[in-house]
Amino acid sequence: MRHLHFGGCASNQETVGAERWDMRLQRASFITAKALLWAAMILVCPAIATAQHHGHGFGTGIAGPPTRPDGVDEKDTLKDFHHALAVQATSQQIAEFQTLVKNAEAAKAELQQFQQQQSKERDAAESARNAALDQALQKARSETQEFIGGFSDTQKSGLKEITKRLGKADSDLEQEEKKLDQSLQTPNVAAPEVAAGAESLDKALTDFSNQQLALGKEMGITLATGQDLTFTLPPVNSPASIANHTVAVAVSGALSQVAVEGSRRTFKFDLVADLSDLQQSITELLRVQLNRENRCGERVAVRQAMLSPSPPATLVAVQLHLERWTCTQMVGRVAANELAESDASIEIRLTPGVEKSNTLELTSEFGRIEASGMMADALRSGDLGNDLRDKVTQSILSALRAGADFKRTLPPALQSGAVIQSAKFQDAAGTLRVVLEGQIQISSEQADLLASELNQALSSRETPQ
Known part of the structure; x- marks a missing residue:
């Protein structure tokens, strides 16, 4: 039996004489069926090349029995080839699988927000967050089950083992979700139990x-290619440092092509930064920066602060207790006397904007102010009001700029050319988000690199088999 090697897939040791090649072409009529198979195998040449033997070539005439120092039989190679064809995903399955991955990422983002919330004081928003997490998990699980249910008979047979592992992971996920729900329904449940x-x-x-990704890999699904017109950017954490506290800022995004000129492609991008951790932390952050106990002068205590969406702006409501003291020098001592005392509430409206060089800014203005006497004047036009407004603005601006830090939030292929065109706050069922919109121009080579980076990020999470 002759052993054929396919062009560039052969080793350097294998050479083919022109005359022998012509003779074999003359005999090609009786191997038409085999030629079709060889043509298909050429498409997967890199995989086959590793399995070829290197002891025989056309220059020796009729080759002897194949010897495989790697221990792989040629039948095994063909078996793998046919298996890959049998389980290969259709174009519809590829689109559906991309949705499955997005669902899983959305569930992970909801769980991350739930965990961050548990580290703060539990409040009325907790039940809404729990419901959002349950919905995200249910969507991820149910649509994965529907995806597997749509397999052809050959796919069901060829993917039996890997779908079995995914089914086990699905069952484990369901059990852990039920355990967490049960603990949350327990009155006065301890925080460490919920965290665990x-x-x-x-x-x-x-x-x-990870088992989802392993299934996709087995089906030959490439999640991103350089020719794609849209790309989904996976969530990343870009923490902000505010008053010596670290605030989590989860950022995700998407790109969609809007123009092509030669080899240059223009994409519109949307980055969404989740500021829920800032919402949970705003009271403590302002206390650290504003509370003071001056014996002679102003005494300020932040009682509560709330950060609420009011698109395209956001509204900060702060409740304070204010006192003003004066000191009188007396013989041998200093006497402190209270001049005024008042509870106060103040609202500050913040609107984001973009300055040059992708720099985010905030425009602030006072809204409703409730206080009495000189305290009201100090808040409206005095140093106390200015200090409060500056601290609030800088705290929120730090979180916004963390979300716009391209070195953290964008893949390396996109970091140098992105231009932010607009910024606005968004209300996501009470959760504050900031949406950054802009454009980026990249070459076809950069698009290929971007696809590779996105796929590598997902592949690195796959479970070893």
Whole structure:
């Protein structure tokens, strides 16, 4: 039996004489069926090349029995080839799988927000966050089950083992979700118990996502290519440092092509930064910066602060207790006397904008101010009001700029050319988000690099088999 090697896939040791090649072409009529198979195998040449033997070539005439120092039989190679064809995803399945990955990422983002919330004081928004997490998990699980249910008979047979592992991960995820729900329904449940349940759920969700990716890889699904017209950017954390506290800022995004000129492609991008951790932390952050106990002068105590969406702006409401003291020098001592005292509430409206060089800014203006006497004047036009407004503005601006830090939030292929064109706050069922819109121009080579970076980021999370 002759062993054929396919052009550039052959080793350097294998040479083909022109005369022998012509003779073999003359005999090609009786191997038409085999030629079709060889043509298909050429398409997967890199995989086959590693399995070729290198002891025989056309120059020796009729080759002897194949010897495979790597221990791989040629039948095994063909078996793998046919398996890959049998389980290969259709174009519709590729689109559906991309949705599955997005669903899993959305569930992970909801779980991350839930865990951050548990580290803060529990409030009325907790039930809404729990419901959002349950919905995200249910969507990720149910649509994955529907995806597997749509397999052809050959796919069901060829992917039996990997779908079995994914099914096990799905079952584990369901059990961890139920355990966490049960603990949350327990009256006066201890915070460490909830945190432990959330951590176990996080591990189960990560395994579920990894098994999804392993399934996609087995089906030959490439999640991104350089020719794609849209790209989904995976969520990343770009923390902000505010008053010696670290605030989490989760950023995700998407690109969509809007123009092509030669090899240059223009994409519109949308980055969404989740500021829910800032919302949870705003009271403590302002206390650290504003509270003071001057014996002679102003005494300020922040009682509560709330950060609420009011698109395209955001509204900060602060409740304070204010006192003003004066000191009188007396013989041998200093006497402190209270001049005024008042509870106060103040609203500050903040609107984002973009300056040159992708620099985000905030425009601030006072809204409603409730206070009495000289305290009201100090808030409206005095140093106290100016200091409060500056601290509030800088705290929120720090979080916004963390979300716009392209070195953290964008893949390397996109970091140098992105231009922010607009910024606005968004209300996501009470959760404050900032949406950054802009454009970026990249070459076809950069698009290929971007696709590779996105795929590598997902592949690195796959579970070893």
